[in-house]
Every structure is written in structure tokens, then in C-alpha cells.
Amino acid sequence: MSERWARAMLSVYRFAGAAAYPLVGGYVGWRANQGKEERSRRRERYGIASRPRPSGPLVWVHAASVGETIAVIPLIERILGFGINVVLTTGTVTSARVADERLGERIIHQYVPLDLKPAVSRFLDHWEPDLAIIAESEIWPMTILELGARRVPQVLVNGRLSDRSFASWQKRAFLAEALFENLAHVVAQSEVDGERFRALGARPVTVSGNLKVDTDPPPADERSLADLKYQIGSRQTWAAVSTHDGEEAVAAEVHQMLRPRHKDLLTIIVPRHPNRAEALVAEFAAAGLKVARRSLDEPITPDTDILLGDTIGEMGLYLRLTEIAFVGRSLTSEGGQNPLEPAMLDTAVLAGRNVQNFRETYQRLIDGGGAKLVRDRDMLAGAVNFLLKNEQAREDMIAAGAATVDDMRGALAATLKALEPYIHPLIVKSRLKEGNGGYP
Structure with a gap:
């Protein structure tokens, strides 16, 4: 029947x-x-x-x-x-x-x-x-x-x-x-x-x-990469990528929490849906943060707080500007986003606990030492702060992530x-x- x-x-x-x-x-x-x-x-x-x-x-x-x-x-x-x-x-x-x-x-x-x-x-x-x-x-x-x-x-x-x-x-x-x-x-x-x-x-x-492990990391335009690196100079950076609604606000709050300890900090935020850029700029401005929008080619100046990656197809560019990446859809949304690209591009991977859609990939990275899950905003701020201050720990996570990706091929x-x-x-x-x- x-x-x-x-x-x-x-x-x-x-x-x-x-x-x-x-x-x-x-x-x-x-x-x-x-x-x-x-x-x-x-x-x-x-x-x-x-x-x-x-x-x-x-x-x-x-x-x-x-x-x-x-x-x-x-x-x-x-x-x-x-x-x-x-x-x-x-x-x-x-x-x-x-x-x-x-x-x-x-x-x-x-x-x-x-x-x-x-x-x-x-x-x-x-x-x-x-x-x-x-x-x-x-x-x-x-x-x-x-x-x-x-x-x-x-x-x-x-x-x-x-x-x-x-x-x-x-x-x-x-x-x-x-x-x-x-x-x-x-x-x-x-x-x-x-x-x-x-x-x-x-x-x-x-x-x-996962077939995605056997792909090349996302490319970056060499001229744009060199230009952004020149603008950033020696400033410390961290990135929140593939973020969903609410996670950009968390990243901005983490920036404000860390700025007293890391006065030259630049936070890179790459929303999953760039069409939300206008609302995000208004939200950041209301919090007293200065934003440079990538889509408008706005320069990164010494007082820029946030580089907003409101473009499509440039993830490889943004990830090459940092060694610490929080991967979104994992704190305020559920399911997670794929952490393989950050791991391939030499970043220590952080994420919230809601990563069900990529459970095995995250488990492999965590077991290998290349990723860490955080519970909330305060735990994320603590993890970013630790990695910014401890170069050896950061390098160990990056190496562990790369090794895990190689093992998964x-x-x-x-x-x-x-x-x-x-x-x-x-x-x-x-x-x-x-x-x-x-x-x-």
C-alpha cells in the first residue's frame, strides 16, 4: 500500500x-x-x-x-x-x-x-x-x-x-x-x-x-592581494567568513573586546550573502566602527576597524590576508559552512558548535588539532585573543589543518x-x- x-x-x-x-x-x-x-x-x-x-x-x-x-x-x-x-x-x-x-x-x-x-x-x-x-x-x-x-x-x-x-x-x-x-x-x-x-x-x-578535499584552494588576484597586504601592513588580522545573520554582530563585538589588547587589530568580515552589506555597514557604524567595503574599493586606513568582504568569488583573497578564520553559520545559525578552504589556505580554523552539515570534516580537523569549536561570543574572543598572542600555537594549528586535509585526500x-x-x-x-x- x-x-x-x-x-x-x-x-x-x-x-x-x-x-x-x-x-x-x-x-x-x-x-x-x-x-x-x-x-x-x-x-x-x-x-x-x-x-x-x-x-x-x-x-x-x-x-x-x-x-x-x-x-x-x-x-x-x-x-x-x-x-x-x-x-x-x-x-x-x-x-x-x-x-x-x-x-x-x-x-x-x-x-x-x-x-x-x-x-x-x-x-x-x-x-x-x-x-x-x-x-x-x-x-x-x-x-x-x-x-x-x-x-x-x-x-x-x-x-x-x-x-x-x-x-x-x-x-x-x-x-x-x-x-x-x-x-x-x-x-x-x-x-x-x-x-x-x-x-x-x-x-x-x-x-x-569529500571531493572538495581534492580541489585546489580558491585563487586570488595577485595584484589585489598585494595591494591589500600593502594597505594592511604589519597590522594583526583575523577573519569571520561565510557569516550569517547575527554572526557579523558577534564578530564586531569580538573586535571591540580585543582592540584594547591589540590596538592595531583589523577584523575581516565576509558575509555569506553580500547583498546584506548596506545593513551591516549601518550596524557597524552605529557601534562606532569604521568600515572599508571591498565592493567599493574603499582603502584600508590605519583607523579602519573592519574590512567588509561584500564581494562574490574572492574568498581566496580574504583568507590569504589572515591566519585565523572563524567559519560561520555555526553560532547563530545551524549547519555550519565548509572549513576545508580555510584549512587549505593556512588558517587556524574556529567555528561555533552547530556544524552538523560538516560533522565529519570538523571532527577530523579537531582530532588533528587544526580546528576548535567555540560556545559563544566570549569563547570566540578568547580563542582569537589566544591565537593572536601565541604565534607557535597558531602555527601548530595551521600545520595540523594542512596535514589533516592531506590525509583526507x-x-x-x-x-x-x-x-x-x-x-x-x-x-x-x-x-x-x-x-x-x-x-x-
């Missing part, structure tokens, strides 16, 4: 999506007005391709946003090296920009179609992928069902399920099983994630580790091994195409 109910619910979802399809134009238009869609490429969201399909085997890779896109870039590069075409879909403007910067014309980028049958069907009719690779936790029912109906192998890589997502799926276990049975393979980030996918009906499931090789049964036939197809001068 439950299985029949699950399939009935998915049928309702399919028909409701088809009925809603003519009405979604307003939603996409609103997103475009908010800068969340490229107006000139809105048709891609309806599954209308803006590029022709190349001849030969083709793999569709989907990564939702910037973090997932960066994680799958090394995997995409390996697939391209086999002579296989890749169409990469993402859901955000910033992830499209990252794809263009890192992969350029080597891949075809499209915005992911809306999870509605007409859009997904149009997308699949045009691209005819031989394999679909989905990154992390992008579970779109209609897309999964349509791929399943066409017998296109679907592999979820770098898979993870947060506590909240797993609890939500558990309440709909038969629905989850009806969807996950369409996945040919799940390659999970951790043993915990793997067990969760198995519990929801996914088979087979293997564990690879290997996810790319494990993922490629799991993908081998699906990739190998495409390599043969590609070679046959080259030999025959065309694709049959």
Missing part, C-alpha cells in the same frame, strides 16, 4: 508540475529582477538549449551552486580527458561564472531546467545524455523519474544528507525509496551519509570522502573507480567515433 501511495504521489507531482508550467514565467522573471537569473538565458530554465549538442558520447553533470561546482571540476576535467563531452548545469549566476572561469569552452554550460516535466523532457530530448552525474544532495523528483524512464544511468557523487534532510526523507521513506531506486550508484562523502542513503533505499552505495580516485562501469563504455564510444570519423 505504501509503495502504491508513493507512486501515486509522484504521479500527482508530475501532473501538478505540468499544469503549473505555463505559470512559472513570473517566478523566473522575478528571479531575473533580483539578479538571480541571467535575463538573456532564461529560456534555458525551460529546458530550451542555447547550444547545439556535440556529436559523440555526452555526460550531464549537475552542481547546484558554487561549492558543488568547485567540487566537481576535477572530476569533469578527468571526464574531458577521456574524450567525452560534458554539459554542466548549475542553478546560480555565480556558479555559472565559476564554471566559465575554471572550465571555459571545454564544457557546455547551461542553467538547470526547472523540475517540471515539460522543461526536463525538452532538456533531455535535446542533449540525450549517456550518463547523468548529480553532485551532493540535489534530489529533484521529476528529473530523476524522467532519467529513469529513459534508462539513463544516474550517479549521485559527493553525496550527503544533513540531519534535517535525512529526518525529512525518513518521514516519507516510501517516497524516498521510489526515487532513490532510480539511482544507479550513490557515492557518499562519509560513512554516516552512506548509511543514511542505504536506509532510504539507495543501492549500491560506496563511500569516497583520495575522494576523486574513489569516485572515478565507482564511475568506471558507466564511463568505460563511453570511452569506447568516443574512440570508435574518432576511428570512424563520425558518431553512429
Whole structure:
């Protein structure tokens, strides 16, 4: 009965999506007005391709946003090296920009179609992928069902399920099983994630580790980096990065608490959502703090208290300006943000205790001595103060973090091994195409 109910619910979802399809134009238009869609490429969201399909085997890779896109870039590069075409879909403007910067014309980028049958069907009719690779936790029912109906192998890589997502799926276990049975393979980030996918009906499931560990650290523009370092000079710095609402205020209070002991202190605050910059500047000004906004190229002067990193795609720049980084969404919000980039870029990592979404990564860093969790503002201030005053302790944490990251590498090789049964036939197809001068 439950299985029949699950399939009935998915049928309702399919028909409701088809009925809603003519009405979604307003939603996409609103997103475009908010800068969340490229107006000139809105048709891609309806599954209308803006590029022709190349001849030969083709793999569709989907990564939702910037973090997932960066994680799958090394995997995409390996697939391209086999002579296989890749169409990469993402859901955000910033992830499209990252794809263009890192992969350029080597891949075809499209915005992911809306999870509605007409859009997904149009997308699949045009691209005819031989394999679909989905990154992390992008579970779109209609897309999964349509791929399943066409017998296109679907592999979820770098898979993870947060506590909240797993609890939500558990309440709909038969629905989850009806969807996950369409996945040919799940390659999970951790043993915990793997067990969760198995519990929801996914088979087979293997564990690879986190693909993000096998990526290069985020880059920085050398000229901008040199200019900011010159402006900062010999001042002591610490950073609060990927912060969410309330954590910027905590960082500002920590700055005020530490300034009597570290008179030249500069605090770098990088909010997760830079569109909150105006409100943050007003908040900091009301507290008597002088702010330099990166987006306005405002100079850092000797009396600047806070460098506000209100830009997108410059995390590598900000992290190279300090050796101490608090990683947000962990004090006033829940789930945490990924600490790997700070650890890769030679910073001692601090975070609040609410890091459930990256539990294993934090545990590895903490066990290795590269990260420390703090309870509240006062404990954060104490940790930053200790690290500012104790160079050896700071260097030990930095070295421990780097060593832990090195120990965690290997996810790319494990993922490629799991993908081998699906990739190998495409390599043969590609070679046959080259030999025959065309694709049959």
C-alpha cells in the first residue's frame, strides 16, 4: 500500500508540475529582477538549449551552486580527458561564472531546467545524455523519474544528507525509496551519509570522502592581494567568513573586546550573502566602527576597524590576508559552512558548535588539532585573543589543518573507480567515433 501511495504521489507531482508550467514565467522573471537569473538565458530554465549538442558520447553533470561546482571540476576535467563531452548545469549566476572561469569552452554550460516535466523532457530530448552525474544532495523528483524512464544511468557523487534532510526523507521513506531506486550508484562523502542513503533505499552505495578535499584552494588576484597586504601592513588580522545573520554582530563585538589588547587589530568580515552589506555597514557604524567595503574599493586606513568582504568569488583573497578564520553559520545559525578552504589556505580554523552539515570534516580537523569549536561570543574572543598572542600555537594549528586535509585526500580516485562501469563504455564510444570519423 505504501509503495502504491508513493507512486501515486509522484504521479500527482508530475501532473501538478505540468499544469503549473505555463505559470512559472513570473517566478523566473522575478528571479531575473533580483539578479538571480541571467535575463538573456532564461529560456534555458525551460529546458530550451542555447547550444547545439556535440556529436559523440555526452555526460550531464549537475552542481547546484558554487561549492558543488568547485567540487566537481576535477572530476569533469578527468571526464574531458577521456574524450567525452560534458554539459554542466548549475542553478546560480555565480556558479555559472565559476564554471566559465575554471572550465571555459571545454564544457557546455547551461542553467538547470526547472523540475517540471515539460522543461526536463525538452532538456533531455535535446542533449540525450549517456550518463547523468548529480553532485551532493540535489534530489529533484521529476528529473530523476524522467532519467529513469529513459534508462539513463544516474550517479549521485559527493553525496550527503544533513540531519534535517535525512529526518525529512525518513518521514516519507516510501517516497524516498521510489526515487532513490532510480539511482544507479550513490557515492557518499562519509560513512554516516552512506548509511543514511542505504536506509532510504539507495543501492549500491560506496563511500569516497569529500571531493572538495581534492580541489585546489580558491585563487586570488595577485595584484589585489598585494595591494591589500600593502594597505594592511604589519597590522594583526583575523577573519569571520561565510557569516550569517547575527554572526557579523558577534564578530564586531569580538573586535571591540580585543582592540584594547591589540590596538592595531583589523577584523575581516565576509558575509555569506553580500547583498546584506548596506545593513551591516549601518550596524557597524552605529557601534562606532569604521568600515572599508571591498565592493567599493574603499582603502584600508590605519583607523579602519573592519574590512567588509561584500564581494562574490574572492574568498581566496580574504583568507590569504589572515591566519585565523572563524567559519560561520555555526553560532547563530545551524549547519555550519565548509572549513576545508580555510584549512587549505593556512588558517587556524574556529567555528561555533552547530556544524552538523560538516560533522565529519570538523571532527577530523579537531582530532588533528587544526580546528576548535567555540560556545559563544566570549569563547570566540578568547580563542582569537589566544591565537593572536601565541604565534607557535597558531602555527601548530595551521600545520595540523594542512596535514589533516592531506590525509583526507583520495575522494576523486574513489569516485572515478565507482564511475568506471558507466564511463568505460563511453570511452569506447568516443574512440570508435574518432576511428570512424563520425558518431553512429
